[in-house]
Amino acid sequence: MSAKNPINTSLVTRLLHPMHTVLVSSVGSTGKPNIITIAWVMPTSANPPLLAVSIAPTRHTHTNIEESGEFIVNIPTLEILQAVYACGSLTGRSFDKFKKTNLTPLPGKKVKAPAIRECIAHLECELDGQFITGDHTLFVGKIVEAYADMGVFIDGGYELKKAHLLYHSGGNNFVLMEPKIYKA
Numbered sequence: 001m002s003a004k005n006p007i008n009t010s011l012v013t014r015l016l017h018p019m020h021t022v023l024v025s026s027v028g029s030t031g032k033p034n035i036i037t038i039a040w041v042m043p044t045s046a047n048p049p050l051l052a053v054s055i056a057p058t059r060h061t062h063t064n065i066e067e068s069g070e071f072i073v074n075i076p077t078l079e080i081l082q083a084v085y086a087c088g089s090l091t092g093r094s095f096d097k098f099k100k101t102n103l104t105p106l107p108g109k110k111v112k113a114p115a116i117r118e119c120i121a122h123l124e125c126e127l128d129g130q131f132i133t134g135d136h137t138l139f140v141g142k143i144v145e146a147y148a149d150m151g152v153f154i155d156g157g158y159e160l161k162k163a164h165l166l167y168h169s170g171g172n173n174f175v176l177m178e179p180k181i182y183k184a
């Protein structure tokens with residue numbers, strides 16, 4: 001192992017990457033749907049099933065979630081990489097990202113936000129709480145409905161040879177997970 005040096009504050013979060021990257025769809029009071037790309041997402045409770053997404057107040061999605069109290073976490077794959085990057089580079093204040101990316105909105109089953117057809121799984125959430133954490137807000141969502149493509153979600157886990165999940169490593173760089181299981 002080489003020597004370990006201090007890492008600049010602007011780079012410390014990168015020590016946690018690559019991070020699994022998802023698309024969060026939402027709709028605000030105007031009824032216009034939006035998509036944001038986020039890497040800061042995690043489960044926080046099994047029963048009740050809860051997850052958290054960390055979204056900056058500057059994002060249009062932040063406004064939508066505060067207005068509607070709902071959102072959907074959609075799981076994208078390598079096949080829609082360009083759309084994932086576009087949803088993380090453009091704001092819904094100026095762009096209709098469904099039109100811009102050719103992603104297809106599907107009606108949510110339990111929430112007003114649309115799901116994204118091209119994603120392999122969807123976790124529909126109702127807002128359960130929110131906390132300001134520095135320059136982001138942690139929105140905790142109660143998962144009220146979840147569904148997945150059973151061709152790639154097999155025996156309770158993704159078949160990584162088929163489901164090319166995206167991990168953000170920094171900038172416009174994404175990596176895939178090695179589709180190999182090592183037993184501990």
Ligand SMILES: Cc1cc2nc3c(=O)[nH]c(=O)nc-3n(C[C@H](O)[C@H](O)[C@H](O)COP(=O)(O)O)c2cc1C
Nearest residue numbers: 037038039040055056059060061088089090091092
């Ligand atoms: C790979 C990637 C990951 C990102 N992760 C986050 C995140 O976790 N939280 C966040 O607030 N913004 C994140 N962003 C930035 C937003 O996606 C970006 O600012 C987006 O344009 C905001 O869209 P909106 O204004 O339509 O909500 C990420 C961007 C990329 C490309």
